[in-house]
Amino acid sequence: METILLQLLNGLDKGSAYALIALGLTLIFGTLGVVNFAHGALFMIGAFCAVTLSKLLNLSFETVDPTKTDFLGNPLKVKTPYVEAWFGPDFGHALIDWSVPLAILFSIPIMIAVGFIMERGLIKHFYKRPHADQILVTFGLAIVLQEVIKYFYGANPISTPAPDAFKGSFDFGAMLGFDPNIIIYPYWRLIYFGFAALVIGAVFSFLQFTTFGMVVRAGMADRETVGLLGINIDRRFTLMFGLAAAVAGVAGVMYAPILSPNYHMGMDFLVLSFVVVVVGGMGSLPGAVAAGFLLGILESFASMNAIKSIIPGIDQIIIYVVAIVILLTRPRGLMGRKGVMEE
Amino acid sequence: MTKTDLTRRRVLKSGAVAGAGLALPTIFTSGAYAFTNEPMGGTVTLGFNVPQSGPYADEGADELRAYQLAVEHLNGEGDGGMLNTFSSKALEGNGILGKKVEYVTGDTQTKSDAARASAKSMIEKDGAIMITGGSSSGVAVAVQGLCQEAGVIFMAGLTHSNDTTGKDKKANGFRHFFNAYMSGAALAPVLAARYGTDRKAYHLTADYTWGWTQEESIAAATEALGWQTVNKVRTPLGAGDFSSYITPVLQTDADVLILNHYGGDMVNSLTNAVQFGLRDKMVNGKQFEIVVPLFSRLMARGAGENIKGILGSTNWHWSLTDEGSKAFVKSFGTKYGFPPSQAAHTCYVQTLLYADAVARAGSFNPCAVAEALEGYEFDGLGNGPTLYRAEDHQCFKDVLVVRGKENPTSEFDLLEIVEITPAAQVTYPPDHPMFAGGALGECNAG
Numbered sequence: 001m002e003t004i005l006l007q008l009l010n011g012l013d014k015g016s017a018y019a020l021i022a023l024g025l026t027l028i029f030g031t032l033g034v035v036n037f038a039h040g041a042l043f044m045i046g047a048f049c050a051v052t053l054s055k056l057l058n059l060s061f062e063t064v065d066p067t068k069t070d071f072l073g074n075p076l077k078v079k080t081p082y083v084e085a086w087f088g089p090d091f092g093h094a095l096i097d098w099s100v101p102l103a104i105l106f107s108i109p110i111m112i113a114v115g116f117i118m119e120r121g122l123i124k125h126f127y128k129r130p131h132a133d134q135i136l137v138t139f140g141l142a143i144v145l146q147e148v149i150k151y152f153y154g155a156n157p158i159s160t161p162a163p164d165a166f167k168g169s170f171d172f173g174a175m176l177g178f179d180p181n182i183i184i185y186p187y188w189r190l191i192y193f194g195f196a197a198l199v200i201g202a203v204f205s206f207l208q209f210t211t212f213g214m215v216v217r218a219g220m221a222d223r224e225t226v227g228l229l230g231i232n233i234d235r236r237f238t239l240m241f242g243l244a245a246a247v248a249g250v251a252g253v254m255y256a257p258i259l260s261p262n263y264h265m266g267m268d269f270l271v272l273s274f275v276v277v278v279v280g281g282m283g284s285l286p287g288a289v290a291a292g293f294l295l296g297i298l299e300s301f302a303s304m305n306a307i308k309s310i311i312p313g314i315d316q317i318i319i320y321v322v323a324i325v326i327l328l329t330r331p332r333g334l335m336g337r338k339g340v341m342e343e
Numbered sequence: 344m345t346k347t348d349l350t351r352r353r354v355l356k357s358g359a360v361a362g363a364g365l366a367l368p369t370i371f372t373s374g375a376y377a378f379t380n381e382p383m384g385g386t387v388t389l390g391f392n393v394p395q396s397g398p399y400a401d402e403g404a405d406e407l408r409a410y411q412l413a414v415e416h417l418n419g420e421g422d423g424g425m426l427n428t429f430s431s432k433a434l435e436g437n438g439i440l441g442k443k444v445e446y447v448t449g450d451t452q453t454k455s456d457a458a459r460a461s462a463k464s465m466i467e468k469d470g471a472i473m474i475t476g477g478s479s480s481g482v483a484v485a486v487q488g489l490c491q492e493a494g495v496i497f498m499a500g501l502t503h504s505n506d507t508t509g510k511d512k513k514a515n516g517f518r519h520f521f522n523a524y525m526s527g528a529a530l531a532p533v534l535a536a537r538y539g540t541d542r543k544a545y546h547l548t549a550d551y552t553w554g555w556t557q558e559e560s561i562a563a564a565t566e567a568l569g570w571q572t573v574n575k576v577r578t579p580l581g582a583g584d585f586s587s588y589i590t591p592v593l594q595t596d597a598d599v600l601i602l603n604h605y606g607g608d609m610v611n612s613l614t615n616a617v618q619f620g621l622r623d624k625m626v627n628g629k630q631f632e633i634v635v636p637l638f639s640r641l642m643a644r645g646a647g648e649n650i651k652g653i654l655g656s657t658n659w660h661w662s663l664t665d666e667g668s669k670a671f672v673k674s675f676g677t678k679y680g681f682p683p684s685q686a687a688h689t690c691y692v693q694t695l696l697y698a699d700a701v702a703r704a705g706s707f708n709p710c711a712v713a714e715a716l717e718g719y720e721f722d723g724l725g726n727g728p729t730l731y732r733a734e735d736h737q738c739f740k741d742v743l744v745v746r747g748k749e750n751p752t753s754e755f756d757l758l759e760i761v762e763i764t765p766a767a768q769v770t771y772p773p774d775h776p777m778f779a780g781g782a783l784g785e786c787n788a789g
Contacts, residue, residue: 006590014584071661071755072676155400157610159647169620181625182593186618189586258618259584260610260645264398268583303587305576315587316579 002173002182007300009172013189013258015296016196020251021273022280022288023200024244030220030283031237034123035131037138040270041145042245045114046252047261048149049107051158054099057083098163103253108246115245119238142266150263157260162188188257195254199247200289206243207285216240220283275323281336291334295319378708379494379789380470387442387707389414389694390471392462392486393500395450398581398607399478402641402686406476406500407448408679409687413694416674417444424674425695428667428723433702440701451477455485462486466493472707473498475693478686480504480553487516494789496709498693501686503605503637505556508737509778514786515709517716517736519696520689521769523557524777526636526656527564529742529764533654538599538632540569545597547588547612549604550577557603559777561636573597578608585612589619598626601634609635610645617649638745641684643757650747650757657743659688659725660758668725682755692724696731710786727766734773736783739766 021043028036060079068076084092095102122141126134161167166187173183207213219226219233226233252261259265276295280287301307303315314321326333382388391410394403415421419436426434438444447469449461458477465471474490475498477483483502490497491513499507499518503526508518534542544565548554554577562572573595578588589612592600600621604612616622616633624631638655661672661682671691675683683691700715701707717733726740745758771778 003591003594006593007587010587010590014586068752070753071682072673076752150396150400155396155398156402156642157607157645159610159614159645159649161647167618168623169618181620184593184620186620188618258615260607260614260647262398262607262645265583268581300587303591305574305591308576 002178003304003306004301005172005176005183006185007304008297009183009185009189011297011300012293013193013296014300015293016193017251017255017269017292018273018276018296019289019292020196020199021248021269022276022292023203023285024248024251025273025277026280026283026285026288027203027240027244027247029277030285031216031240032119032123032127034127034134035138036123037135037270037274038118038142038145039138039244039248040266040268040273041142042111042114042248042266043252043255043269044146044149044261044263044266046107046111046249047160047256047259047265048153048252049110049249050100050103050160050253050256051153051261053103053106054096054160057081057096057099061085100160100162100253100257103256104250107249107253111246111249112242114249115242116238118245119241123241142270146263146266153263155263157262159260160256162257166191192254192258196251199250203243203247204285212236272319275319279323279326279333281333283337284333284335287333287335294334295322298322377788378710380466380472382442382470382472382707385442386445387439388469388471389444389446389697390449390462390465390469390474391446391476391690392449392451392458392465392474393476393690394453394478394482395448397451397453399453402478402501402606402639402684403451403476405641405684405687406478406690409675409683409691410446410476410694412675412678413691414444414446417694417698421678422670422674425667425671425691425724428670429695429699430722431699431703433699434695435702439698440705440707444698447471451479451482451486453479453482455481458482458486459489462489463493466490466495471495473697475697476500476690477502480507481551483507483518484511484552487511487513491515491784491787494709494787496697496712498697500690500693502553503557504553505560505777506552506781508735509556510780512735512737512778512781512783514713514736514783517693517696517713517731519693519731519738521656521658521740521742522737523553523560523636524771524775525742525769526557527560528769528771529744529762530561530634530636530654530656531564531568532764532768533744533762534565534599534634535568535570537654539629542570542599542629542632543573543595543597543627544570544599544601545573545592545595546575546601546603547585548575548577549608550579553605554603556777557636558601561601561603561634563777570599578604578612581608583611585615586619588612589615589621592616592621593619593624596627598629599632599634601636603636605637605639606642607645609639610642613646613653614649622652638758639685640755640757641686643747644754651749653747654761655745655758657745657758658685660685660743660745660760661688661755662758662760663725663743665725665727667723671725688725695724696721708788710788713786727763729766732773734783735778739770741766742769 025039060081062077065076065078070076083095169184169186171184174180276291280291302318393406416424416426447465449465451458462474473496477500480502483499487497497516505523546558548558602612635655638657643650700712704711704715716731719731722728729740742764744762746761748759
């Protein structure tokens with residue numbers, strides 16, 4: 001029982017990340033009809049926004065401490081962050097400590113700009129081309145972006161911790177009447193789950209309850225008719241691309257304390273997110289979210305020792321097995337619409 | 344009926360001429376080139392095969408820095424580094440056997456096929472006489488096999504799997520770096536002394552040659568001191584989030600988690616384990632402990648504060664105070680501005696050892712070099728007295744048991760040395776079962 005509860009929790013936070021990436025992918029596919037393989041790179045760039053802000057806040061000046069020596073025997077250079085010198089040690093330290101949550105605000109304009117440049121600069125030219133061309137060009141773009149990040153930040157993972165207040169873990173077991181220390185879960189992962197729910201809720205409300213969202217939904221359903229009504233649907237779709245990039249970006253920012261960011265983390269998530277989109281149904285936003293959580297939880301259960309001892313290696317393939325079964329029984333995915341990618 | 348001129352005598356004659364003609368080029372070449380890539384001019388080319396892209400690129404960059412430093416020192420430039428402390432004085436700072444040392448580099452990408460391709464290209468196109476480097480045991484085993492076939496010496500870089508000098512050992516391959524067995528033999532007594540002999544260990548293991556041999560070595564060494572092994576779970580390489588492998592640990596009565604992971608996997612699994620509160624947990628009335636048997640200071644940075652207090656082992660650390668280490672840290676630190684990693688150290692030392700063996704043998708012939716390295720005892724290269732054992736081409740030297748430092752004074756000051764385990768304690772017989780299954784074979788000079 002405890003194991004099941006724990007793996008369920010595990011699945012929820014993994015599923016949150018899948019759902020957030022898949023949501024952005026589906027938004028782009030649904031509006032622009034582009035299969036965006038560079039979406040994982042946007043998630044990665046988001047995580048590196050957190051790294052960048054943390055580095056910026058840690059920018060330091062050096063003072064020489066003659067009483068100590070460095071590894072070569074020279075006087076030790078002590079680094080003091082500028083923010084601590086400007087705002088006092090307490091507030092400065094708090095700023096550095098809270099760099100990951102602060103990076104959400106920092107990342108949104110950057111991600112929208114990155115999304116806007118990507119769409120206007122490159123992807124726009126591939127709207128009328130076959131999906132295979134779009135996949136190739138966006139996949140190439142993903143590789144270019146990750147190499148750029150590697151050039152500036154190196155290949156090793158970079159530690160980006162959560163604020164001290166969220167370190168440690170929450171004892172669910174004690175709350176539910178189990179023995180203490182059996183079902184514990186890190187605070188930050190709970191926050192990630194809540195944050196993902198909030199973002200998903202915000203995106204759905206935006207599409208559901210605003211005029212802008214209504215026009216976009218209309219455009220997704222029938223682009224030509226909306227165009228004939230004199231609405232510049234392309235511009236709105238570009239904005240949706242920026243929005244999708246921002247969703248992937250903030251998902252990456254918040255994931256940085258869970259997984260120390262490295263340049264290829266986007267690729268690791270991308271493939272799985274594509275499976276999520278296909279299982280959920282191409283172009284279906286609720287499908288993407290549902291499939292994200294479903295596959296996250298299944299993957300988590302499949303890595304239980306009890307299950308691995310029956311079917312070795314199942315944790316590696318469960319997602320693809322589920323994808324095959326669903327595509328065989330429901331070719332459009334869980335909530336796929338008729339006519340999407342079927343022309 | 345047509346008459347032919349063929350007579351027995353004529354056939355024999357022309358056969359002999361043709362045979363001599365066919366044999367001629369090989370007579371010439373074998374006279375001109377006694378072995379693969381014999382250096383003929385005033386220079387000799389070494390091939391540095393390191394990961395320049397992929398997840399271990401930063402470690403590869405540090406290896407390359409060390410190689411460039413070694414080449415400088417061999418050619419008599421810079422301050423000479425460990426040449427001044429090396430027990431052998433065969434090298435005079437005028438290149439190798441008077442030939443100026445040049446080098447070419449290849450990118451292993453930490454993929455066996457890419458590493459073989461780049462080594463092959465350096466041997467065939469650039470005329471490299473020796474190949475060295477790498478940051479993965481899978482790559483080391485693959486490149487070692489290639490060098491054996493090509494007839495050049497392979498001086499392994501960072502490779503920790505028992506197999507490199509065990510079942511996959513080769514006559515042309517040599518390893519200075521320590522191995523998983525040695526980590527187990529050095530760590531186990533320290534673990535038993537600090538955490539007690541009544542412990543239950545849970546292993547998470549990277550699913551490839553290095554992970555398997557390390558798991559086997561650590562489990563055997565700790566079980567010999569009374570520990571039990573509760574479970575051994577294999578994790579895929581680059582799993583990213585390890586939480587679904589960490590949470591089952593909470594359900595068992597294990598009180599030690601052993602992470603047989605390296606690089607990014609180590610950073611992620613350790614970070615996850617700490618986030619899940621494992622280090623704050625009490626099991627069986629004891630404090631729960633985490634062990635990382637192979638530490639890399641370069642990569643430990645990614646784990647940040649999570650490595651504090653965690654025990655592991657390492658081949659070398661820049662804070663060692665012997666004359667060799669001090670000389671190396673000084674040259675490297677002055678040139679690059681930060682201390683060298685253990686990968687940089689082993690690569691630098693391997694280059695010096697190769698050059699020294701050539702100088703002592705008086706020949707670049709791989710078989711002469713191999714003979715000079717076999718059974719060679721030296722000192723002054725940072726690990727105390729060291730033996731290059733003839734039976735398996737493995738170096739035997741002291742092993743460092745280290746711990747994540749509680750109060751680091753700089754971004755490089757992450758590990759502190761807990762114990763220097765003497766070489767005798769980590770030495771095993773050449774026919775030890777963990778190393779069984781392969782043979783060195785014959786030296787190949789091409």
